[in-house]
Amino acid sequence: MQVLVYGAGQLAQMMYLEGCPMGIEVQAVDVKNEQVVHPVTKQPMNISLGQAIANADALTVEFEHVPEHLLEQASRSGKLYPSIDAVLIGADRVREKRLLTRVGVANCPHRVVTQIDQLDSCIEELGERLILKASRDGYDGYGQWRLTQSSELSALKTTLQGLDLESVPLVVEKMLDFDREVSIIGVRDKQGQIRVYPLAENLHHKGQLHVSVAPALNITDALQKQAETIFTILAEGMGYIGVLAVELFQCGEQLLVNEIAPRVHNSGHWTLSGSDVSQFNNHLRAVTGLPLGQSDSLKVSAMVNIIGCSAFSSDLLSIPGCHLYWYGKTVREKRKMGHINVTADNFAELGDKLRALSEYLP
Ligand code: ADP
Numbered sequence: 001m002q003v004l005v006y007g008a009g010q011l012a013q014m015m016y017l018e019g020c021p022m023g024i025e026v027q028a029v030d031v032k033n034e035q036v037v038h039p040v041t042k043q044p045m046n047i048s049l050g051q052a053i054a055n056a057d058a059l060t061v062e063f064e065h066v067p068e069h070l071l072e073q074a075s076r077s078g079k080l081y082p083s084i085d086a087v088l089i090g091a092d093r094v095r096e097k098r099l100l101t102r103v104g105v106a107n108c109p110h111r112v113v114t115q116i117d118q119l120d121s122c123i124e125e126l127g128e129r130l131i132l133k134a135s136r137d138g139y140d141g142y143g144q145w146r147l148t149q150s151s152e153l154s155a156l157k158t159t160l161q162g163l164d165l166e167s168v169p170l171v172v173e174k175m176l177d178f179d180r181e182v183s184i185i186g187v188r189d190k191q192g193q194i195r196v197y198p199l200a201e202n203l204h205h206k207g208q209l210h211v212s213v214a215p216a217l218n219i220t221d222a223l224q225k226q227a228e229t230i231f232t233i234l235a236e237g238m239g240y241i242g243v244l245a246v247e248l249f250q251c252g253e254q255l256l257v258n259e260i261a262p263r264v265h266n267s268g269h270w271t272l273s274g275s276d277v278s279q280f281n282n283h284l285r286a287v288t289g290l291p292l293g294q295s296d297s298l299k300v301s302a303m304v305n306i307i308g309c310s311a312f313s314s315d316l317l318s319i320p321g322c323h324l325y326w327y328g329k330t331v332r333e334k335r336k337m338g339h340i341n342v343t344a345d346n347f348a349e350l351g352d353k354l355r356a357l358s359e360y361l362p
């Protein structure tokens, strides 16, 4: 079987590697050049995009910001999973908030802003601690601005002056004092069957994910159930097929949706070492119509991103249960270069291993 993935980064690469033992050949699309490339070497393949679409059993995406004309072409094949609508929801915070409202899933108090002057009423309604997010093309904290007190408003307005808010509105959210960030990742197949992984706890630095721990510490059955219900409502609400990630803020015993990603997700990389069937494997199964695999965690896991550097000692592999996933990209500041999965029998052991790991990382 063949699966064509739009996007040629590490997520397509990991799908490729998980597809190999199942006899699924994954090809990637470099969406800038509209060229079919090998997901690992990134070398152009001797096939046109049109031919690759015709040959593929399923088409999917590794990121939501695929140019719309390519998504439309993919959708016309009748083989795009998740659907173009689901991908476009994930690519646009305004559509995303509309979905959350439509299906009635709790999320962060917010307003949509199309004119800078509307920021004054946002402060009145939401308070002076705000986070402003460009509705499109933002990721890893890019395209975001923060307001911590109303005296900063005029400076912020100056910063935002050049933006065309009519075509790319801002979603302005109340800055929440949540207890922690967690995410729920699951998969839904063509028959509507759903499998959900345990909640992961996510630690961010400057808007970018650094560490995930799964299962998250101190998760009650009720909280896991709440997350699974949110996942199910969203996946069913979109008629979703494939892996879907939902980022959540935990406030006491309540979960609020932060954002959704219509794809495999960085906070699910732990599943490569810590679960029976990884998110990449389950995504391929869902989009090709194969039976879904188990999504329970086998042990406790942590995933540590390697960001913006390649200089570290590979002796870290001497730590038992330590697995390196290197993406083979050229180094750039803030770029995700690879990740390390660490598995352990319990959280105390996981803590020891993470402390040992920190000795090897810059
Ligand atoms: P991205 O697409 O960059 O991941 P997010 O909306 O997830 O965008 O924001 C990045 C991070 O910023 C979040 O993981 C969280 O740490 C912080 N953040 C986002 N929205 C809020 C909010 N309303 N209140 C407090 N922190 C927030």
Ligand code: MG
Pocket: 247, 259
């Ligand atoms: Mg996010």
